[in-house]
Amino acid sequence: MKIDFLIVGQGIAGTVLSYTLRRAGCTVKVVDNGGTQSASKVAAGIFNPITGRKLVKTWYGDPLFKYLHEFYPELEQFLNTRFFHQRDVYVPFDSQEKQNTWTVQASEPEYEPYIKGFYHNLYTNTVNAPFGGMCITKAGYADIPTMLDAYRLNLKENDLLIEKELHHEEIRHLAKGIAWQEIEADQLIFCDGTQSAFANPYFKWLEFRPVKGEVLTVKFPDISFEHIVNRGCWILPQKDGTYRVGATYDNHDMSLETTEAAKKKLQEKLEALTSAKYEILEQKTGIRPATYDRRPFLGIHPVYKQIGIFNGLGAKGISLAPYFAQHFCEVLLKDKNLMGLVDIERVIRRYQIKNEVLAKL
Numbered sequence: 535m536k537i538d539f540l541i542v543g544q545g546i547a548g549t550v551l552s553y554t555l556r557r558a559g560c561t562v563k564v565v566d567n568g569g570t571q572s573a574s575k576v577a578a579g580i581f582n583p584i585t586g587r588k589l590v591k592t593w594y595g596d597p598l599f600k601y602l603h604e605f606y607p608e609l610e611q612f613l614n615t616r617f618f619h620q621r622d623v624y625v626p627f628d629s630q631e632k633q634n635t636w637t638v639q640a641s642e643p644e645y646e647p648y649i650k651g652f653y654h655n656l657y658t659n660t661v662n663a664p665f666g667g668m669c670i671t672k673a674g675y676a677d678i679p680t681m682l683d684a685y686r687l688n689l690k691e692n693d694l695l696i697e698k699e700l701h702h703e704e705i706r707h708l709a710k711g712i713a714w715q716e717i718e719a720d721q722l723i724f725c726d727g728t729q730s731a732f733a734n735p736y737f738k739w740l741e742f743r744p745v746k747g748e749v750l751t752v753k754f755p756d757i758s759f760e761h762i763v764n765r766g767c768w769i770l771p772q773k774d775g776t777y778r779v780g781a782t783y784d785n786h787d788m789s790l791e792t793t794e795a796a797k798k799k800l801q802e803k804l805e806a807l808t809s810a811k812y813e814i815l816e817q818k819t820g821i822r823p824a825t826y827d828r829r830p831f832l833g834i835h836p837v838y839k840q841i842g843i844f845n846g847l848g849a850k851g852i853s854l855a856p857y858f859a860q861h862f863c864e865v866l867l868k869d870k871n872l873m874g875l876v877d878i879e880r881v882i883r884r885y886q887i888k889n890e891v892l893a894k895l
């Protein structure tokens with residue numbers, strides 16, 4: 535069977551890229567092992583244009599956020615499934631200085647579209663907010679399990695899903711394209727998340743910096759939050775009345791075990807944010823496919839030209855995937871130049887990696 539693209543992995547990256555390629559008229563198959571090592575299955579799915587301890591605009595925020603607000607509703611329509619939820623993020627200030635800074639900054643053109651307003655009486659006596667807080671708009675969350683399941687079903691119904699492990703040594707290189715099992719494809723694109731960093735002979739030379747993250751699911755018996763509340767940690771309301779609380783960042787422990795240390799850290803942060811009584815229902819962990827410079831890894835292998843990668847979405851897969859999948863699609867189909875900041879070429883230049891090394895499998 536001859537197709538245009540074989541996509542390896544059906545996390546956020548493989549889902550968004552394969553849909554974008556199909557929409558552009560390409561023939562695609564997706565191979566996914568349904569594995570437990572998927573960061574997408576653990577992620578909270580939050581998209582927030584202003585993040586971090588210092589509260590700064592997400593890198594490349596304007597184009598990313600403009601596009602994601604078009605992309606996900608379109609995908610919802612295609613799948614006839616609701617998973618994209620817009621919700622404001624309430625950020626209680628931790629100092630008078632922060633309140634002063636944001637009162638000025640909120641009217642700057644860079645931030646003005648994303649700041650809804652300032653509040654002094656939100657969740658009074660529940661959220662620790664002596665300096666008031668602000669609400670960030672154009673934010674929300676994607677219910678990722680629902681999105682992935684609905685897309686997986688669509689792939690199955692269209693006979694486009696292969697539920698198997700792709701073993702790298704089974705890839706055969708043809709004069710034009712690749713072959714794997716009964717499939718011949720012009721190109722194979724790895725959307726295999728942390729597998730690229732740990733076990734993919736084609737791309738493990740890339741400077742991935744995987745980061746483990748843990749999240750809790752909790753119940754607040756006496757209070758409900760309608761916003762995503764964010765300071766030190768985030769509290770994300772779920773459809774079933776529970777909340778997710780996250781997340782930790784650890785770049786040493788790469789095990790997929792949950793830890794008491796992470797639970798304790800999240801509890802401390804949660805208790806600094808709110809005095810509400812809570813009960814922990816569940817703890818989950820995953821590993822983010824992050825990169826040395828916090829930019830995605832897109833591109834074609836410098837030696838094996840029929841093999842590419844769409845990866846390195848780090849902690850912001852939901853925000854980054856739609857825009858960069860569309861960009862990569864234009865590179866692959868219309869010979870557009872790949873943006874230097876996401877091109878894997880930057881790694882080769884920075885570390886002066888030789889072709890002999892890249893050709894070794």
Ligand SMILES: Cc1cc2nc3c(=O)[nH]c(=O)nc-3n(C[C@H](O)[C@H](O)[C@H](O)COP(=O)(O)OP(=O)(O)OC[C@H]3O[C@@H](n4cnc5c(N)ncnc54)[C@H](O)[C@@H]3O)c2cc1C
Pocket residue numbers: 542543544545546547548565566567568569570571572573574575576577578579580581698699700701725726727728729746747748749780781782819820821822823845846847848849850851852853
């Ligand atoms: C605790 C935590 C919280 C997070 N919260 C957020 C958040 O709120 N918002 C946000 O935007 N991001 C968040 N993230 C980050 C987000 O999870 C990642 O950016 C995203 O999931 C990466 O998706 P991916 O498709 O690249 O990788 P993955 O989700 O890991 O998908 C890779 C897929 O490929 C499959 N695969 C790999 N190798 C093979 C093979 N050889 N053969 C077949 N199949 C294969 C895997 O089984 C998997 O299904 C969070 C991450 C963690 C850990």
